[in-house]
Every structure is written in structure tokens, then in C-alpha cells.
Amino acid sequence: DQQVKQNSPSLSVQEGRISILNCDYTNSMFDYFLWYKKYPAEGPTFLISISSIKDKNEDGRFTVFLNKSAKHLSLHIVPSQPGDSAVYFCAASSNNNDMRFGAGTRLTVKP
Amino acid sequence: SAVISQKPSRDICQRGTSLTIQCQVDSQVTMMFWYRQQPGQSLTLIATANQGSEATYESGFVIDKFPISRPNLTFSTLTVSNMSPEDSSIYLCSVVSGGRYGYTFGSGTRLTVV
Numbered sequence: 672d673q674q675v676k677q678n679s680p681s682l683s684v685q686e687g688r689i690s691i692l693n694c695d696y697t698n699s700m701f702d703y704f705l706w707y708k709k710y711p712a713e714g715p716t717f718l719i720s721i722s723s724i725k726d727k728n729e730d731g732r733f734t735v736f737l738n739k740s741a742k743h744l745s746l747h748i749v750p751s752q753p754g755d756s757a758v759y760f761c762a763a764s765s766n767n768n769d770m771r772f773g774a775g776t777r778l779t780v781k782p
Numbered sequence: 783s784a785v786i787s788q789k790p791s792r793d794i795c796q797r798g799t800s801l802t803i804q805c806q807v808d809s810q811v812t813m814m815f816w817y818r819q820q821p822g823q824s825l826t827l828i829a830t831a832n833q834g835s836e837a838t839y840e841s842g843f844v845i846d847k848f849p850i851s852r853p854n855l856t857f858s859t860l861t862v863s864n865m866s867p868e869d870s871s872i873y874l875c876s877v878v879s880g881g882r883y884g885y886t887f888g889s890g891t892r893l894t895v896v
Contacts, residue, residue, distance in 0.1 A: 673824060675824070680822065703884075705884045707884075707887075712791065712889065713889050713890070714786070714788070714874055714876075714887030714889045714890050715825070715874075715885075715887045716887070717783075717879065717884055717885075717886075720884065762825075762884060764884070770884060770885060771824075772817075772824045772825035772826075773824055774822060774823055774824045775824075
């Protein structure tokens with residue numbers, strides 16, 4: 672039962688443009704959502720998070736949007752940079768000890 | 783947040799053999815988590831390891847195949863036993879970072895079974 676889904680396995684954007692990565696979830700009990708970034712040969716690292724009481728959280732070039740009614744969240748990166756090229760995982764939890772991950776989206780930012 | 787040292791980073795193993803993956807955390811943590819990521823798949827939780835008690839396994843994972851040790855609050859091992867090519871995956875350990883950061887992950891072990 673895949674409770675967190677990232678339907679796009681890959682995304683390619685031009686440097687300077689906006690990258691939009693999408694994530695859907697099915698469990699209405701999730702109340703905390705996170706994005707992780709993973710480079711090859713490294714473990715995922717925390718990028719940005721959002722609580723279910725908010726619909727937007729911004730941190731520099733990264734903004735996460737949450738649409739609870741649609742059970743959908745997205746990560747916007749603007750402007751995209753070549754160093755942003757990585758695999759991005761969406762994650763959701765109903766408490767910090769039970770986190771579910773999506774399959775990841777591989778972002779490639781072309782110079 | 784915690785820093786995790788995971789090894790080996792990668793290995794190529796013969797089917798039928800076993801591999802033990804180690805994770806060392808630079809601080810004491812109550813729970814450690816072991817994940818698997820098969821090609822094109824989600825990070826899937828294998829088990830949760832608490833110090834001093836048996837690990838709790840998720841549906842589809844059993845102790846005989848993935849025995850886990852947790853001898854103290856900073857260390858854990860996961861063994862992949864009697865390996866087959868289907869066990870070829872990236873294996874990751876993680877701990878709760880606390881607060882808004884979710885989990886901290888080890889660097890992963892890329893296992894290839896031939």
C-alpha cells in the first residue's frame with residue numbers, strides 16, 4: 672500500500688527556470704510533510720518541511736505548498752541551479768516515528 | 783542533528799551468502815530504522831530497532847532474512863541473509879533528528895547480488 676506517491680520518476684528543467692516536483696498522499700492522518708534531497712552515494716538529507724496547519728512554507732529558493740483537500744503537495748525550486756540536480760523524496764508522517772516515502776523524482780537541471 | 787556512519791558503502795555478493803551492514807551514530811538514540819530502496823521504488827521501512835529489545839519488522843520482512851542487532855544506543859547492524867539477486871538494493875539506516883527535520887540518514891549501502 673503506497674501511501675505516498677511521486678508519479679513523475681524524472682524531471683528536466685533549464686537552469687534559471689522553475690522546477691516543480693509533485694507528491695500525492697492517501698492517508699488523511701498525515702500531519703507533517705517533508706522533502707529530502709539525495710545525491711548519488713549519499714543518504715537522503717532534509718530539505719524543507721511543512722505542517723498540516725500551513726499551506727505554504729518558504730526557505731530561500733525552495734517553497735513547499737500543501738493542498739490538504741487534494742492530498743497533494745509540491746516543491747518549487749526557483750531559480751533552478753545545476754547543483755539542484757538530485758533525487759527528491761517526498762515523505763509524510765502522522766508522528767515522527769512512522770514516516771512514509773515516495774519513490775523519488777530525479778531532477779536534472781541543465782546549464 | 784545526528785551524524786551516522788554507515789558501512790560498507792557498496793558490495794557485490796554471491797547469492798546464498800550474507801552481508802552485515804553497520805551503522806554508528808555520534809549520539810545516543812532510542813530508535814534506529816532500517817530502510818531498503820529497490821530500483822525505482824520508494825524507501826521502504828524494513829524494521830525499527832530499539833536498544834535492548836527485539837526489532838519490530840514491517841509486513842513482508844522477517845527476522846530470519848534480516849536479523850538486526852542493537853547492542854547499545856549508538857550502534858546497529860542489519861544482516862541480509864541467504865541473498866538472492868532480488869535483494870539487490872540500497873539499504874539505509876536512519877534516526878529521528880527531532881523537530882522539523884524528520885530523519886537523518888546514513889550514506890547507504892548499495893548491494894548487488896550476483
